[in-house]
Structure formats: structure tokens, C-alpha cells
Amino acid sequence: MTIRQLDPADAVAIGQWYELAVAVARYDVPDFPTPSRREHLAREDPALLAWDGDRVVGAASYQLPLSENLRLMYLDLIVHPQYRRRGIGTRLLEEVYATARQHQRSLIEVETVRALPGGVAREEAGYRYLTNRSHQPGATSIRSRCHIADPPEGEAAPADGYSLVQWRDVAPDEIVDDVAALQSRLMLDSPTGDLAVEQQVYDAARVRRQEADELRRGYRSYSTAARHDATGQIVARTKLAFESDDDTHARQRITIVEPAHRGRRLGLIVKSANHAYTQANEPALRFIDAWNAEDNTHMRAVNAALGFEPVDGWSVFQLPVPAA
Numbered sequence: 001m002t003i004r005q006l007d008p009a010d011a012v013a014i015g016q017w018y019e020l021a022v023a024v025a026r027y028d029v030p031d032f033p034t035p036s037r038r039e040h041l042a043r044e045d046p047a048l049l050a051w052d053g054d055r056v057v058g059a060a061s062y063q064l065p066l067s068e069n070l071r072l073m074y075l076d077l078i079v080h081p082q083y084r085r086r087g088i089g090t091r092l093l094e095e096v097y098a099t100a101r102q103h104q105r106s107l108i109e110v111e112t113v114r115a116l117p118g119g120v121a122r123e124e125a126g127y128r129y130l131t132n133r134s135h136q137p138g139a140t141s142i143r144s145r146c147h148i149a150d151p152p153e154g155e156a157a158p159a160d161g162y163s164l165v166q167w168r169d170v171a172p173d174e175i176v177d178d179v180a181a182l183q184s185r186l187m188l189d190s191p192t193g194d195l196a197v198e199q200q201v202y203d204a205a206r207v208r209r210q211e212a213d214e215l216r217r218g219y220r221s222y223s224t225a226a227r228h229d230a231t232g233q234i235v236a237r238t239k240l241a242f243e244s245d246d247d248t249h250a251r252q253r254i255t256i257v258e259p260a261h262r263g264r265r266l267g268l269i270v271k272s273a274n275h276a277y278t279q280a281n282e283p284a285l286r287f288i289d290a291w292n293a294e295d296n297t298h299m300r301a302v303n304a305a306l307g308f309e310p311v312d313g314w315s316v317f318q319l320p321v322p323a324a
Contacts, residue, residue, distance in 0.1 A: 001057070001088060003095050006047040013049060014041065016056035020080055027081040028113060028123045031145075031311070033246035038218040048095050050079075050088050057083040060092040064103055068198040072318075073105040077126075084125055100321045107196060108319040116142070116313050130317050137315035139193030141291040142300065144308035148279065148286050158226065158273075159264045165225045165234065166277050170211050175225065176204045178234035182256045183207065189256065191293040195318055219243050221253070222281065224274035226266045233258075236266040240278050240288065247282060252290035255299065268302050275306065 006013055018040045025032050043061070050058030063074040075096060079088050100108055112126035158164045165172070171179045180202040214221065219241055226236035238255040257266045279285055290308055292299045 001086075001091070002051050003048055003091060004051065006049050008044075013056065017047065017049060017059050020056050020059055020078060023080055024078045029312075031120075033244035033249040036218055036244045038245070039243065042217045045076075046099075048092055048099075050092055052083065058088040058092055060096050062096065062099070062108075064105065068200050071104075071106045072197075073100045073103070073108045075108050075110045077110060081123070089126075089129060097321055098324070101324055106321050108321060109195075109316060110319065111314055111316050114313050114315060116310055119310065119312060122312050127315060130319075135317050135319060137193075138195040138318050139191070139316045140294045141314045141316070142294055143289055143291050143311045143314060144300070144303055145311050146275075146288040146290070146303070146306060146308045148275070148288065157269075159266060159269055161229050162226045162235075162264075162266065162269075163229055164270070164273055165227050166273070167223050168281070169215060169221055171207065171223065175227075175234050176207055179225070179237060180204050180207045182234065182237050182258065183254060185258070186254060186256050189259075191295050193293070193295075193316075195316060214241070217243075218245075222274060222278040224270045224277055226257075226261075226270050228261065235261040236270050238267070238270045238274050240274055242282070247284040248286040250278065250282070250285055250288050252288055252303075255302075267299065268305060271302065271306060 021035045045061040047061035049056050058079040060077045114124045114127045115122040183202040221241040223239045225234045228235045235258040239253040240250045
């Protein structure tokens with residue numbers, strides 16, 4: 001078994017990496033949609049590939065934040081189900097540690113799936129591997145799923161004193177500054193457990209870069225926001241994204257309400273309205289997955305009111321980078 005840095009011009013290696021990602025997803029989370037080939041081909045993350053002869057059997061791709069969280073490296077490490085427990089993950093992680101040291105990163109953040117008590121079975125090899133080596137998760141999210149039936153009748157009613165604004169993919173120019181301000185609040189308001197994370201600060205330019213990157217990857221998204229009529233300010237926003245080639249499946253992304261406007265059920269209102277807006281444009285939609293911090297009881301209650309039910313747990317680890 002050999003480990004080599006991915007050559008972005010090597011179409012064969014990229015194709016094998018994609019097939020590996022498909023095999024891992026089908027084995028570990030079989031209710032997920034098949035990973036998008038277009039999204040995979042559009043990836044620009046550096047990656048280390050583990051080869052058994054001419055077959056890719058493991059991969060470690062990573063991101064290096066360039067604005068905040070400069071001591072972090074975000075890692076996605078996968079090993080083919082047929083090749084697990086052979087030391088491939090350990091070899092890849094050793095190479096990742098070396099890369100992290102080269103970039104002066106001291107923490108590697110990685111996420112693993114596990115079953116919930118009484119829930120569906122999950123392959124927990126990643127979770128067991130880390131906890132058996134005395135690593136503990138810094139935070140855990142609960143993934144819940146909403147099964148969509150027929151489109152709702154009528155339109156969602158906004159709260160008194162507020163009106164709804166909706167858009168696909170790209171926020172209207174007149175509200176993009178408010179959208180950026182809300183997105184900057186996300187890390188302040190979302191429970192982060194014991195994770196060492198810094199607030200991500202957004203402005204209009206950063207929002208536009210994110211939107212452009214998502215379009216390049218083949219994503220499409222639907223957003224609903226609440227505008228405070230008295231001030232014209234956008235004070236709540238939610239977003240659903242289609243990130244695979246499966247039109248039946250969407251992922252719940254950001255939901256945030258300005259603190260001064262909480263207690264008016266704006267979170268529930270914009271999410272309910274966004275479900276209807278998305279269904280009107282995506283009639284094949286049948287499933288929405290949402291991830292919420294285990295201790296974010298308020299948003300989990302909002303999701304439960306919309307019909308979401310817990311599926312599995314996702315634990316985030318921050319691994320200290322050992323000295324060379």
C-alpha cells in the first residue's frame with residue numbers, strides 16, 4: 001500500500017477517489033443520496049490517496065482555513081469498507097499530521113457518525129478508532145430527517161410586523177449586507193461544546209464568494225428571510241440546499257434569528273415557509289436532513305414541530321497535532 005498526494009490533473013485518480021466516496025457513503029450511511037460526481041470533480045481540496053496496486057482504497061482530503069481558525073485543519077478521512085482494520089487510516093492520519101505541521105496547524109477537526117440509542121445501526125469504526133486512542137468528541141450533533149408529503153395548501157403567514165423575502169441561490173443585492181451580518185452571528189449563537197473555534201466574520205463579498213463556490217459545485221439552494229417592516233432589516237434567515245444529483249433530497253443549512261427579534265416564532269415561520277417555497281420549485285423533494293447540536297434544544301424542538309425525527313449522531317473531534 002502506498003500513499004501519494006493527489007495530482008489534480010490525474011482524471012483516473014480523481015475518478016477512483018469518487019468511486020471510493022460512493023462505496024463509503026453506501027456502507028456507512030446508506031440512507032444518504034449518492035455523492036454527486038459533478039460536486040466531486042469540482043473539489044479543489046488537497047488530498048492524500050492510499051493505493052493498493054492500481055486501486056484507491058483510502059483518502060484523506062483537507063481544508064486549511066485562511067481567515068479565522070488558522071490553527072485548524074478540517075479533515076475528511078475515508079477507507080473502503082473492504083480494506084478497514086489494516087492500518088490504512090493510521091497511515092493516512094500520520095501523513096495528515098505531517099502536512100498539518102508543515103502548515104503550522106495544531107488541531108485537526110474530523111467528524112464521525114455513530115448510532116443513537118434505539119436508532120438505526122451505523123458503522124462506528126471511525127468513532128471507535130478515535131475513542132480507543134483516548135480522543136473524545138468536542139461536540140455532537142443529531143441528524144434528523146423530515147419526510148415530505150404533498151405540497152402544503154396556501155401560503156405561510158409571516159408574523160405581525162414582518163414580511164417574508166425568498167430567493168434561489170443568490171441573495172438579492174439590497175439585502176446581502178444583512179444576510180452577511182446574520183451569517184456572522186451563527187458561530188456566536190450555535191452551541192459548539194468543547195471545540196476550539198473562532199467566529200467566522202462575513203461581509204457581502206464573502207457571501208458572494210460562497211454563493212459562487214456552491215454554484216460551481218452544482219448546488220442549488222432556496223432561502224427564506226424575515227424582514228422587520230419598521231426598519232427594513234433582515235432579521236431571520238433559513239436555507240435548504242440540494243448538494244447531490246438526487247432531486248428527492250435536500251439538506252438544511254443555516255437558520256438564524258437576530259437576538260432582539262427572538263420569541264416571535266420567526267425560526268419556525270421562515271423554515272415552514274422555506275419548505276413550501278422549495279417544494280413549489282422542487283416537486284420531487286421527499287427528504288430533508290438537518291444537523292443540530294445535541295444541546296440546541298430550541299432548534300431541535302422547532303424541527304420536531306416540522307416533522308423531523310432523529311436518525312443518527314455525528315461527533316466532532318479536534319485532534320492535537322503531535323510534535324515530529
